[in-house]
Amino acid sequence: MDIKLLEVDTLESALEKLHKKYRAAHEGKGRSSVEVEKLPLPKCYNRVLAEDILSSENIPAFNRSTVDGYALCAKDTQGASDSLPVFLDVVGEVKMGEAPDFSINPGQCAYVPTGGALPDGADGVAMVEHCQLFGPSQVAVYSALSFGHNMVFQGDDVSQGQTILKKGRVIEPADMGLLASVGKTEIPTYTPWKVSVISTGDEIVNPSLNPKPGQMRDVNTYGLIGEIQRLGLDVAGFRLVRDDYQMLKDGVMEAAKMSDVVLVSGGSSKGKKDVTEEVLDDITSGGVFVHGLAVKPGKPTILAVDEQGRIFIGLPGHPVAALLMFRLLVGGLWEMETGGSPGLGAMPHKARLAVNIAASPGRKTFQLVTIEDGLAVPVLGKSGLIATMSKAHGYIVMDINQEGINKGEEVEVWPL
Numbered sequence: 001m002d003i004k005l006l007e008v009d010t011l012e013s014a015l016e017k018l019h020k021k022y023r024a025a026h027e028g029k030g031r032s033s034v035e036v037e038k039l040p041l042p043k044c045y046n047r048v049l050a051e052d053i054l055s056s057e058n059i060p061a062f063n064r065s066t067v068d069g070y071a072l073c074a075k076d077t078q079g080a081s082d083s084l085p086v087f088l089d090v091v092g093e094v095k096m097g098e099a100p101d102f103s104i105n106p107g108q109c110a111y112v113p114t115g116g117a118l119p120d121g122a123d124g125v126a127m128v129e130h131c132q133l134f135g136p137s138q139v140a141v142y143s144a145l146s147f148g149h150n151m152v153f154q155g156d157d158v159s160q161g162q163t164i165l166k167k168g169r170v171i172e173p174a175d176m177g178l179l180a181s182v183g184k185t186e187i188p189t190y191t192p193w194k195v196s197v198i199s200t201g202d203e204i205v206n207p208s209l210n211p212k213p214g215q216m217r218d219v220n221t222y223g224l225i226g227e228i229q230r231l232g233l234d235v236a237g238f239r240l241v242r243d244d245y246q247m248l249k250d251g252v253m254e255a256a257k258m259s260d261v262v263l264v265s266g267g268s269s270k271g272k273k274d275v276t277e278e279v280l281d282d283i284t285s286g287g288v289f290v291h292g293l294a295v296k297p298g299k300p301t302i303l304a305v306d307e308q309g310r311i312f313i314g315l316p317g318h319p320v321a322a323l324l325m326f327r328l329l330v331g332g333l334w335e336m337e338t339g340g341s342p343g344l345g346a347m348p349h350k351a352r353l354a355v356n357i358a359a360s361p362g363r364k365t366f367q368l369v370t371i372e373d374g375l376a377v378p379v380l381g382k383s384g385l386i387a388t389m390s391k392a393h394g395y396i397v398m399d400i401n402q403e404g405i406n407k408g409e410e411v412e413v414w415p416l
Helices: 011-028 173-181 220-230 245-256 276-283 319-338 386-391
Strands: 036-040 069-072 086-093 108-112 124-127 131-133 138-141 163-165 186-190 194-200 234-241 261-265 288-291 302-305 311-315 349-353 364-372 375-378 394-398 410-415
Touching: 011 288, 011 302, 011 319, 069 086, 069 138, 163 173, 194 220, 194 245, 220 234, 220 261, 220 319, 234 245, 245 261, 245 276, 261 276, 261 319, 276 288, 276 302, 276 311, 311 319, 319 386, 364 386
Parallel strands: 086 108, 194 234, 194 261, 261 311, 349 375
Antiparallel strands: 036 186, 069 108, 069 124, 086 138, 131 138, 288 302, 302 311, 349 410, 364 375, 364 394, 394 410
């Protein structure tokens, strides 16, 4: 086999091509590109909402005290102080979990526990620490209150008809509590893609084995499994395959039966034993449309989509490149389809570059960095070294036409 040079696409154009071909294949079959399923609330963490969620009620549903104290008319406490208290008549006591069956008029008050419902007419609560009982039916209030003090009004948290969570939101723990507060227990979410991982290479062995000279343990499979789970997607399966056309083809075809996305790590370059492109093109009936990206690391990446809309990606064998390209391509496409990418929602933060760094001419360059005392410090190491990515706190991006970045310049650090 002749050694061929890669004809590269930009990352942006490759992702756009992938999106169009993926959408076209599904639309051609008359089906949605991403399925939607309703999940019980306890199973919704890290899933992406498929619809806007509206509240059908006010939260709280009643005016509620935030302290143990006396519900009253705030105007009655004007001028109250330690030396000149206001005396009010106690007309009742609110029981926890019950609606009061009486109201408050000027000059009156009623005991209310934290979280208890306020009687009609009350617009403030004096803390018990600022009050003193005088007999069973009178209390002295030693503190002046403003309107709404120590209470929340009906609908302060959520109002009826309000959109509380938008389509595309990745559901966080607080969101689950919010959904519970408005009685939403069956939640429409996007069904995660099933992703299979195939690592190739005659030199790759299972991590449980002791490698012989010339061999190395399988790194990419387990790094990619972590990235799949970080995105909120499902791991359909994983396996090791030798550098053999028929073995790889059989493995990919078997994986495709249970997957929406098949990742092939390794064999994506143009060497004489690199057969990934040939296999993916044969399986997808000429479906390979990208082989080579103008990026560093990750140049020998392959993209293909078959008639069923299944995605096949040939990832570089170098661990940093493989993990980064998976995150940017699969994570990018999932976000385009659903509006959300679990694990990727954090925004970049600013830092000053600790040293000068050079970019790779003609390629979008991704540089791993650590953050030390507010400075972005490059993590030096080649893309074949997984420890470099494990050490890094994030990465900075240099554009395709950028020559580099000078020491002291402000950069955006994207978290890993």
